[in-house]
Amino acid sequence: MALDVKTLRQLVDSDPSDTMLRYVLGLKLFEEDGTPAALQEAALHLSFVRKNDAKNVAAWYVLAQVHAELGRIEDARAVLNDCIAQIDAHRDIDGTDLLPRIEAMLDELE
Numbered sequence: 001m002a003l004d005v006k007t008l009r010q011l012v013d014s015d016p017s018d019t020m021l022r023y024v025l026g027l028k029l030f031e032e033d034g035t036p037a038a039l040q041e042a043a044l045h046l047s048f049v050r051k052n053d054a055k056n057v058a059a060w061y062v063l064a065q066v067h068a069e070l071g072r073i074e075d076a077r078a079v080l081n082d083c084i085a086q087i088d089a090h091r092d093i094d095g096t097d098l099l100p101r102i103e104a105m106l107d108e109l110e
Contacts, residue, residue, distance in 0.1 A: 005029060012045070019053040022046070026059065030066050042066050050079070057083050057095035061102055073109055080106045 003011070008025040015021060026045035029038040046063035049056055060083040067076035080102055087096050 003028075005033070017052070019049045019056065019059075023049045023053075023056060023059045023062075026066070027062055030062055030069075034069070036070070039066050039070050043070065054086060055090065055093040055095075057086055057093060057098060057102075060086070061095070061098050061105075064102075064105060068105075068109065077106065077109050080109070 003024070005025070005028055008021065008028060012018065012021050012025055022045040026042040026049070029042035029045075033039075043063065043066045046059050046066060049059040050063055053059065060079055064076040064079040064083070067073070067079060083102055084099070084106075087093065087099055087102075
């Protein structure tokens with residue numbers, strides 16, 4: 001059963017510290033809405049995940065994409081560089097398979 005944005009917002013409101021809920025909401029807003037307001041909201045949720053769940057590099061990667069869509073290229077680069085450093089420091093975390101895509105995106109932003 002897929003959760004819609006309204007339901008995800010309600011779940012996040014009921015447990016604002018749940019980084020997985022915030023990641024899913026941010027991802028859904030990015031993938032399914034894409035309006036500037038939705039991207040701004042996605043950035044807020046994904047930034048929270050980045051700060052509170054350092055091992056969720058998938059959230060960092062999506063956050064970089066959101067920044068790029070919003071025209072925040074320097075922010076996107078910073079997130080991608082931090083993400084690469086995080087992967088290099090912790091090879092046991094989930095998301096290391098994203099490294100080639102992260103590096104490719106960084107090259108595209110240069």
